[in-house]
Amino acid sequence: MSTSTPAPPGTSGTPGSPGENSEPRLPLIIRAMGVIERAGNALPHPFWLFWILSGILAVVSAVLAAADVSVVSPADDKTVVVQNLLSGDGLAMAVSTMIENFATFPPMATIVVVIMGVAVAERSGFLAALMRVGVSRVPASWVVFAVAFAGTVAHVASAAAYIILVPLGGLAFRAVGKSPILGIVVAYTAIASGYDASPLPTPNDAIFAGITTAAAQIVGGDDAYVSPLSNWFFNIASSLLLAIVITLVTKYVLSKRPDLDADPDAELDDLGRLTLSDRERSALRRAVGTLLAAVVVMTALLLPTSSPLRGDGGSIVESPFLDGIAAVVAFLFGLVGIVYGLRSGSIKKAADVPRLMAEGIKQMAPVLVLFFAIAQFLAYFDWTHMGDVLAVKAAEALQSSGLPIVVVFLLILLLLTLVNVMVTSGSAMWALAAPVLVPMLMLVSVPAETTQALFRIADSGSTAITPMSPYFIMALGFLQRYRKSAGIGTLASYTLPLAVAMTVAWTLLFLAWWAMGIPLGPGAPVR
Template structure:
């Protein structure tokens, strides 16, 4: 007599495969929760910096700057001069923090496009009008483009991913996973300039000045070429891993009583479609005007010798991006009815800036820490000593890249704020690698990979919890381990492929962006 063994349920099978992942995520969550808020973390680090500067100054620690061959001595932040500097420059540190004005300008423009409904409508059309065979790539690529909406990308696209997959007869659970992972683990890869580009460029500029002097400057478009290629690569990787791995899972069917009607719809009304067409025409017209203004070699928007790379246009690219987004939002809102009168536009801008208030508060603490770090010259000492160590060790620069990437990827699991993590790492890594003849733009491109790859698997991200909430609309018993199990194969494959792209980019010497050589 043959006794047939009952097959394990999908939940039991998943639990059997993932106990280690679930336990590891639990450890990460508990350790991360023990960390202070990033605002207080930077003040704590400032206090630690002050003590360390006092010790090093007492030991007369100094280095010879490779830039001008002058001796640089560590200054004591706890001295009278240090206290006077800290008090007298607190306001100017914040006001002159490189990303501050740029991010506010960009957000005002993006807020009009997002809150008028334009970005949501564009995403709906982008994922709804594709064949079933292309839906994975469409949602994944939309996830990289959605970063222009910053955090709103999660709110808009994650539920739309589920709806798009369900509309073509595929698992909505898979749609939510693809949408969330494409945003989270591809957050710093976008073919369209985003607010993050402005933030990172500002922090990188401040760090580059440690080794390159006050003239050092990193443009928000410094990684643009690399970002375009990265977004296409990551969307392709997500498509392949979804098809070859995730689609074969046995637990993709939603609960029989799942009711996801409140997640929205892919349908646009006739008025919304008309508004979207007009907004896209306005965007196209705006781009034509920009090109026409840049076309003459004598254009005032060009730089010396007719240069576009070093020009007023590139210097003011944040304002150009903001105006284009605001234009599309105004045209869309005027037609759809979300903008009834001119006075509504500044209200939408104000709402966008209000949404960024937590980031601006964090910038205050970061600005002080970076100013203190620069004044003490500890960054110079670390950069020079680390560069000397690299030179004497004979370690290939590619190995250094991989070690940095591994370190930052682990840190990203705990510190999910990209601006906070880059503010910690940039003052050391950027000047250190600049002294090893690696441009600041290249170090920033490397950071993008680490800042994104592990984001989709860490429960420390508030958007992980948000995505889990959307997932539970279709599968009520889903937990942290469930979502991590879905996202882990994607996150690993995306990080590996992105790293290989970076190494190939470095080996071939392709510029990372306008006027930004990779080496």
Template sequence: MTATGPATRPANPPEPPEPSEKLPRLLRAMAVIERAGNALPHPFWLFWILSALLAAVSALLAALDVSVVSPETGKTVAVQNLLSGEGLAMATSTMIENFAAFPPMATIVVVIMGVAVAERSGFLAALMKRGVSRVPASWVVFAVAFAGTVAHVASAAAYIILVPLGGLAFRAVGRSPILGIVVAYTSIASGYDASPVPTPNDAIFAGITTAAAKIAGGDDAYVSPLSNWFFNIASSLLLALVITLVTRLVLNKRTDLDPDPDADLEDIGALELSDRERSALRRAVLALFAGLLALTATVLPTSSPLRGEGGAIAESPLMDGIAAFVAFLFLLTGVVYGTRAGSIKKAADVPKLMAEGVKQMAPVLVLFFAIAQFLAYFDWTHIGEVLSVNAAEALKNSGLPIVVVFLLILLLLTLVNIMVTSGSAMWALAAPVLVPMLMLVSVPAETTQALFRIADSGSTAITPMSPYFVMALGFLQRYRKSAGIGTLASYTLPLAVAMTLAWTALFLLWWALGIPLGPGAPVR
């Protein structure tokens, strides 16, 4: 699932099939899901509708004098009426402040400016081509799958770049290009939040988690964009391995992997880089390593200004400014690559590429405006704190093992993800309740965020509500014109299910062993 705006859909996408007894059960289910999802309003309007419902609920609960005793402060916290004079004054007077102070806002803009230069200069595309074209035939599945997890750094562009490349890579080694498209698409969609490289999504999720954690942890609560980094690295390797095994043991046995006889097959040469591009890629990678070495050398001394009090790394200027460092490294590689490859001809081209990246983020920034208001209103009413305290008490009294609670939350979020395919939107809805609720039973905010990552990704590859599902279907139809929604879903379903189960098992093992999720982020 992506947090960025929807990509362009292929021309004349196929109409969803009409449910009937003659259609396979999976095909009927996909059609029902698509129609139900299409009935939902745009996420921007959804959050304004939720704000209106929140106001009505707050008025009712305030009239009933609903309150709880905060376990943090020992003080009574009562629900405040958003429809009161005080509530209306707050809602109208703080709109700009809510938007400006929304935690992911500045972070995501800074990160995307750096990523935009790396992407639009051609560096990320060249890196992906090089990665999938230089591996033996026996490793092509793993290579494409792992490239899918790394490709998330390019956000929505990952689908546009890697999905057709997956088809080309498989065909180049004599395997089905249909299978290559399925592997590439599923690795991106159902493994979207498992990247070994920090991505814009990490900044968005961390910002929303921080805002939610403040409900239970006070204004000092903070979740870093790298809070799940260690878990993400292990997840990306595991998911690539799972995709490889399921492809070999299940998908390879299908009898419908051959493209149409009259399919317009692309030129294998599209995978190859020119001499100039290879030279540019080498220089960019060297620049990346040089940048990382310089940063490491600066941080190594215990007296480094980038370290925190007592030489700490977890709570330090380095972690506080990690988004800026990540943006700079992408900017550096993009400039070095573009200068050599010819995509950047003068210094003025760099801010233009940065501006194009921010322009691409415009739909997300518009959505952020609505989300920021909803979260601010939710926080002001204290409904989140009341729900969290009561839910935490219910959990304690139920005697349910925390692992069972994790599984129930994962199941609920996975089902919601089929309908609400915007990761930032779904997390903005769930985080204000789940994060403080689990914090009150000693589960860190970073752990709840890691659990959300699994649900946010797993079912994405099978839902036709994702615009990238339709895009992948368009690529698939280059090789099989008769392919429809059910065709693609039947290919991706075994991969998505296996990835979700394996990822969940990894999370539970991580929890059991008590391994930190990221720098300064204990799992429990």
């Protein structure tokens, strides 16, 4: 004998409507995430995507060259003609410059140097210890802000930030009597949707600055240069703002949800992981003390106007110090990592240091492989002069349209945010967008550093809600330790309010920054 379950209120068994024998209709957010996931999975790997785009670029350049498309460069009033990448000259250029394109790709050397230093700090255990102490020694009322702000600081560890801080977020919340599920969500969203808002210089700063420099040189010539610290002031303010927004949305929205309890049979972690051993605490104190001493020494070296680290006329903005800031950052990370490792025991002999550096480079190998394809695409794009044509034509269209520049900013932000849902690699997306957006806005008097700051918002905001990010799946795995039934839609529904609020608040901060004309970083005017 069989029994039937009554249909939910508002449903019936009529054709075309969900009845008692039909599957329940999935919530909109889950269906939307499913569409995004399927569409994103259909995209090729970014490495092949750039080679496909290079092929498309070659065909388009041939068509435009045949049509004698040209523009007059506002930089020097010379006529710039599109060159055919499929011509003999184009083929010769592509073959003869392939190695040079890769070797001189702006982010290449910078990111390798920075990663070597960061790798020592991360793999010695320094960064993990810093995060653990940061989220464990705060009052219960401050734990949300502490985890959120730690998420922005954690970006110095690149991808390791997810592995270290997301589970720690669950532990920290549970330690003060809050939902560990909420802790997982807060930590993951702070890292993912605030990824480009770190108060400390990160490897991403070096990557973005290199790509922006290459794009700026399309119309600004070889002298155009964007420093890894070009958005530093804006990043510091952004990290504080986003931590506050996460705290408020968590308190007034997410904490009101009825589904925050962990499964009764969930295997909870040992709270001891939040604490440091006596040896680790001693190592951390020594490392932080060494860092402060190094900063004091560097400051003392920079104070005299005649310092060799200053530029002409005693300038700090245009100086050897800022020119070599990537090496300075790498040195500081490496120094504290060595001091921590020697005291904690993670570094036992001198040979361990280069080994840790090599492990860091090994972790970056997929990015370096992607750089090879990106470097060729950008070189081809520059050689064809299509960047000049697009930039000038788009700038002329902007000027004739009469659109306020703020409206242009919002349209660009919306477009990049939608693209970021599909192309979650920040370096890949910026390599696609920068050669067009940076020169275009430079021609209407918007500095390259400002366009890069705008990109940061789009590159981060939607990352926490897209299942295309591998770290989304990683965070889901941590979440399922507390709730086995959690799926893609579950995590997305938790992160969506946070991601939307963060994007809106961050955009408003950018517009206010622009309106007030505050420099984005050392020597980087916003307009």
